[in-house]
Amino acid sequence: MRLSTRVALAVVAVVPLLVLASGALLIRLVAADLHAQQDAHLRERAAAVAPDARALLRVTAADRPAAEQARSRKLFASALDVGIRLVGPDGTVEGGPLPAASVALPAAAPRPVTAGAGGTRWRVLSQPVAGPRKGVRGTLWVFSPDAATEAQLRRVRLRVLTVALLAAPLSGLLAWAAAGRAVRPLRRLQQRAGGLDPRVSAVRLEHTPTRLAEVDDLARTLQTVLSRYDEQAARTGEALATARSFAATASHELRNPLMSIGTNLDILARYPDLPGDDRAEVLEDLRAEHARVLGLLVMLRALAQGDLVEEDTFVPVDAGELVDAAAADLRRRHPGARVTVSTAPGLLVRGWEQGLRSMTDNLLTNALVHGSPASGPPAVEVVLRRSGDERAPAVVLTVDDHGPGVPPEARAAVFERFHHRPGSPGSGLGLTLVAQQIALHRGTVAVGDRPGGGPGARFEIRLPLSGVRGGEPTPTLPLLRRDWLSAQRRQEPQGFHKDAP
Template structure:
């Protein structure tokens, strides 16, 4: 059923009901007014008639017949539209319209009352006039036909007639108006019904109609189609990136696997291999296995960073995370010379496992690639407050004494599988670092050492919360590091248990150089 028809039916039903309800109220008000008017008229006539009746009673039964007849005539003339009944010494005087048969007349009714005679209602007023004394029965009655019900019946008929006429007229008029009012909606429906995002790139063109609901609906449809286009584009990009990643990952995995296969074939085909050569082959086999295992571990860590949930974030003391990472480096690499300067009490809202992994990889990268020319690994770690009260940040720097990173390659070091010619790593360590820093709304930058010595500085800036208990909100930038896609979390509060992969993406990913 069309909207205009629904509106017409609703109005066609509601208008008669409103007319009947208004008529019912009108009948009560009109009835009260009519009765009050008739009562006031009867009381006004009673004043004149009572005066003439008293004058008649003063001469009734005396030796003044001429005067008696004159005053009786005056009394009768004053009661032409009102019936009277007067009890006099010489008999009863009646005139005007009266109930027939005469009902039992009320006593002591200074206000008009209603009596019924032969299915006709009469207003009756009784008075004591002339020789009637206090305590005696009234000797004057006034009668007036009660026409209130007749007039109300006429009003009632007109109200019902008005309701019956109003129903079709209101329905038809409303249908015409509603059909005209929804015409912009029908035009919008015709324009949108022909749109098929799967087969055509044509999109909704809307000219403002100055009708709020229509314009809002059109803008909503345009937004939905735009988001559909955006999602289709991102899906295509994701598929392309996933294919590229799969090809790169398969190549990176194939190299150590082929090397391991070659070494296994050598061991299998030459059971009498020289012990020195055999040890070399086994050592190479172990290195390739470690490389393959490290590659798989890093891929798993990247996937964890993309799928972390909002409730995994809590208030962390960054100093404690840094101390744990430095202790782990000293434990696994006793030859590393690490100096640490920290400012305690710098709290961040973060994922502890992700931040620990990022710091671990920064320190491991400095130990691996930041050795001095004499082969020693000197690593200087500093954690301080930025000092900016408007945007408080925790600044973490990791300095090494290696050959450094050329400016033109500082963006590449965060890309997947980017390794130096002699790098023993998987090429995903700094990618993982960049992922976690971006996940925590931070920035990472590759710089030269500020003291002018050879080496590289990795500088990380993270927002400081300044409180220990932080609600689980996650307005964080993120990037799908397995598919290469950039995304931003919704800036509203994320529900507990919301997957990071399910958060809405926004905007292009900032340049790696900016971090």
């Protein structure tokens, strides 16, 4: 059933009830007004005939028949249109319209009351009347038929019932027309929303305000739902693209190391008596290929996680603690390396802690592996500080090494996937992961020469400093590029300063 029909039926059911209820109240008010007018007339007539009633009691007590008749005529003439009954010690005198003897009257009626049942009703008023002599007292009753009031009330009831019967269909038709007009914008909205198909068109719901709050609110809700659907569909598409790219990249990049591992295993199986030196060389190749496969899978997994991370995983991260932990882990894995760290306390970055730690680990490992001096132990200097720009405060991380450096023409290419110099032990994904995390956190990276004129490279990372207001960190901007794993690989010239193993 349509909404307009429901509204019309509801109005048809409710309006007559409201009219009848209002009519009942109106009848009570009209009855009260009519009785008030009738009661005022009774009091007026009672006040007018009271002197004649007293005079009649006086002549009756004096036993003067002629005067008694004259006073009776005068009493009835003063009563006009009401009935009179004077009850005295010597009898009762009555005239005019009176209730039948069978009608029960109250013992006294100092205020007008209604008497009678079934047939004609009467408004009755009584008041005591005292004669000139002591002990001569009587009661004056004044009667007015209630027929006129009842007739008027019947006419009012009939009119209320007629209005109720006429109001039901008329109000139903008007309500149906008004409801149909009111829901017309809702029907147009339904038609526009029903015509949307995200599989064949990118058109989304357009709504012109109708000044109907419910329709406009529903349109905004639908637009919000469709926008969230588009976001989730896009995220699902990104996830599928990342999964496909992960499978394709892993299949492509793992083919050679797995074939090499298979060849070495065949050699060991075919020549069980292989000399010790040759056997050791084969085992060393197996270990290197195993490490390469493992490192590649770890890096691909990290890139996939970075492409799929959501902003609600961003939390305030202490950059100083993160850099100290990464440096300590690097010293543990490379005991002979010289790693110096200088950090400032209280530098908070709002971000994905796992991604920031992975970025720092790969940046330090890259400097250690590819930035070793020609002679002597590898050395890395790490400095974490706050930028001097107060308008855009940032955390600045610099990593200096003592290797051959990065030529200016190759500084952009080092962040591409699988880009590494010949003979590099890395997977070619470490600095790509660094670039991914910098982009996710709205940061910047610069590659240059190590200050001081000596050999080596400097990587300088800038990340926005997290501001804290009222205990709540300021939110980051929306995430940027999300296709570090699924994007097509650029064909760049091979450089020689790249990533971590």
